[in-house]
Amino acid sequence: MIRVEDLPAAHPGRRLLTGxxxxxxxxxxxxxxxCAYVPRSWTPEARMSVLVAVHGTGRNVGALREGLIPFADRHDLIVVAPLFPVGIDDPDDVDNYKTLDAHGIRFDLVLLEILEQVRVRWNARVDKVLLSGHSGGGQFAHRFLYLHPDRVSTVAVSAPGRVTPLDDTLAWPEGIGDTQRRFGITVDPVAVARVPVLLVVGAEDDGRADLAAMGDPGRSRPEELDRLAASLTGxxxxxxxxxxPGVGHSAAGTQPPIVDFFTGLLAG
Known part of the structure; x- marks a missing residue:
């Protein structure tokens, strides 16, 4: 793997591997x-921090990255946007990554391997990252926090349709009771509690109509977020x-509070 610092300043690879x-x-x-966004101010000595932004079911990775570029430039950090595609071993499976394992793939470990590549290629700081996720990405983000609280400095969870409470009487993903058997990791709520968390949702983001159309009346996204809030604070x-206010199920609509949240923590 080419490290950007090994390329001469005028090498076209520098242009390809920054921005x-x-x-x-x-x-x-x-x-x-x-994919990533690497500020043009990048130098190997900078040891830039990393923000991971996880897509929702629609996999609109480009727009997700694009919306975070001004924040990355202001704070000299790298944005990493993984893509977990639809149709791995099941052409109709849109949910695979949301519960962290499916079809023999541990999506949490895939992300950790991606971060190691980011560390090597850009000499980035990946021991602890900022993590955000919208919708299905919000499901991924809070579950990743449970299994790897030591790898995140803060987490922003936007509009998840399903959540996992810290309930050790229920099996994953309804709870955390069998994570040792399933992942080889016992969730430690004390370690989870060390990580500040933003929970954000649009006021108009109900979501029950979509669930009802699939035969599951379910809870609204605000209700699911309330369940997660109660479990975390408990x-x-x-x-x-x-x-x-005025926002439906929109990654762009919930991104400003995420940026504000991360900005406050970085300033502190």
């Missing part, structure tokens, strides 16, 4: 991939909850 990068295959699961996590 908006191409998509790269994930190291051991090439059906998954990622175990000592410091959360901030934001309901965005």
């Amino acid at each position: 908006r990068t191409p998509f790269f295959a994930a190291p051991t699961e090439p059906r998954c991939s990622f 175990h000592g996590t410091t959360i901030r909850k934001v309901v965005v």
Whole structure:
């Protein structure tokens, strides 16, 4: 793998590997991939921090990355946007990554491998990253926090349709009771509580009509977020909850509170 610092300053590879990068295959699961945004101010000495932004069911990775570019430029950090595609071993499976494992793939480990590649290629700081996710990405983000609280400095969870409470009487993904058997990891609520969490949803983001159309009346997204908030705060996590007026199920609509949240933490 080429390290950007090994390329001469005038080499065209520098232009390709800074700014908006191409998509790269994930190291051991090439059906998954990622793109990045690397500020043009990048130098190997900067050891830039990383923000991981996880897409929703629609996989609109380009727009997700694009919306975070001004934030990345202001704070000299790298945006990493993984792509977990539809149709791995099941042509109709749109949900695979949301519960972290499906079809023999551990999507949490895929992300950790991506971060190692980011560390090597850009000499980035990936020991602890900022993590955000919208909709299906919000499902991924809070579950990744449960299994890897030591790898995140803060997490923003936007509009998940389903959540996993910290309930050790229920099996994953309804709870955390069997994570040792399933993942080889016992969730530690004390470690989870050390990570500040933003919970955000649009005020107009109900979501029950979509669920009803699939035969499951379910809970609204605000109700699901309330369940997650109650579980996290009940175990000592410091959360901030934001309901965005006039916004439906929109990654762009919930992104401003996420940027504000991360900005406040970086300033602190």
